[in-house]
Amino acid sequence: MxxxxxxxxxxxxxxxxxxxxxxxxxxxxxxxxxxxxxxxxxxxxxxxxxxxxxxxxxxxxxxxxxxxxxxxxxxxxxxxxxxxxxxxxxxxxxxxxxSGAFFYMLVNLINNLSIGNHTEISNEDTVPQIGVNLVTENILAFEAIAILLLVALIGASTIAKPEKE
Amino acid sequence: MTTEHLLILSAFVFCIGLFISLTKQNSIFILIGIELMLNAANVNFVIFSQNEPSLQGQMAAIFIMVIAAAETAVALAILFKIYRHYQTSDLKEVNELKG
Incomplete structure (x- = not known):
């Protein structure tokens, strides 16, 4: 081990x-x-x-x-x-x-899966790859999530603002 | 530890999150349960993205994290508003609309 x-x-x-x-x-x-x-x-x-x-x-x-x-x-x-x-x-x-029934169902499902035994790590140096992925393949999701986060944070501060008397 | 054991671990974390969301009375505790469930989904994504050269699982995990942060901010703002109106964060006492 x-x-x-x-x-x-x-x-x-x-x-x-x-x-x-x-x-x-x-x-x-x-x-x-x-x-x-x-x-x-x-x-x-x-x-x-x-x-x-x-x-x-x-x-x-x-x-x-x-x-x-x-x-x-x-x-x-x-x-x-x-x-x-x-x-x-x-x-x-x-x-x-x-929750117990759901856990039992998930464990049954996992036991019936046939997954290859891939526990060893072969991805070396994933950070540059993630950076490239973010601005090429996933650029639309990246931009959309940036706008979503902006909207959510401004909305949260607007909701939590005290009302005018 | 094989992949199956790790999947069972994430299933356990998910079910604990479900249990917390179902049984706790305090609204912030329910938020904690939701965070646990999102985190369990993330664990699954990262497990399956091992040995995968295009790293799509890790990208999904990063996007889930950002969505969880946005969700927490909005949910806490709403809970804060509810607290100011009802003077409690106990969900059993929040039982009327536009009261």
Whole structure:
């Protein structure tokens, strides 16, 4: 067993443990920090799998952007003083049934797949290739997503703006 | 670890996200579940784009990331507005339209 394979096993276990922690915790703040841990380890997994650029974007966009937004959301919408940042569960049994059945279905599907065993990494130096792809093959998607992000961010700040009295 | 094991890991992350979105009462927690599900889809894309010279899987993963960021920004703005109107982020108490 080589080093990267052992690392993959450890990181996969940590991702699974973090997800279970997310499902059972009731404290919103702990959930945000656990989500950060899961995202960071997934970024590490991307790097091990030879997708360095996606891993770095994961850290920049998810950990740096999305999680900061979520923490801001928690701070703005919870009454911190004299009030616990806790939430409760409801519909646990139906939720367990639905997600468990979906997981069972997916595992059955994956077991019936015949995928070649491609775990070794052959893509060397993917970053220049991604840059070339972004401005040649995927230029339309790139431009469209830039405009979408601009519209979404301006729309978000317009929605959140306080109304005039 | 074979490809199947990694696919099962991403399926597990997706199902945990589904469970969180279904059972939690707080709206921000539901947003966290949605982020987990998007991330599981990304993991699948990156797994399948190993050993693929044109890297289309990784491109899809990058675009999904940007869409997730846009979605979070809009969703948090809406939640903030709901909080200002109802003084709660508990979805059980948000039960009237234009109230």
């Amino acid at each position: 080589e080093i990267s394979s052992i690392g993959t096993v450890i990181m996969a276990g940590m991702v699974a443990a973090g997800c279970i922690g997310l499902a059972i915790t009731k404290n919103l703040f702990y959930a945000a920090i656990t989500l950060m841990m899961v995202f960071l380890i997934v970024a590490g997994l991307y790097v091990v799998w030879g997708a360095e650029f996606v891993g770095i974007s994961q850290i920049v966009v998810y950990v740096g952007g999305v999680l900061v937004l979520i923490v801001f959301g928690i701070l703005l919408t919870q009454r911190i003083q004299g009030y616990k940042v806790e939430t409760s569960n409801y519909r646990i049994i139906p939720g367990l049934i639905v």
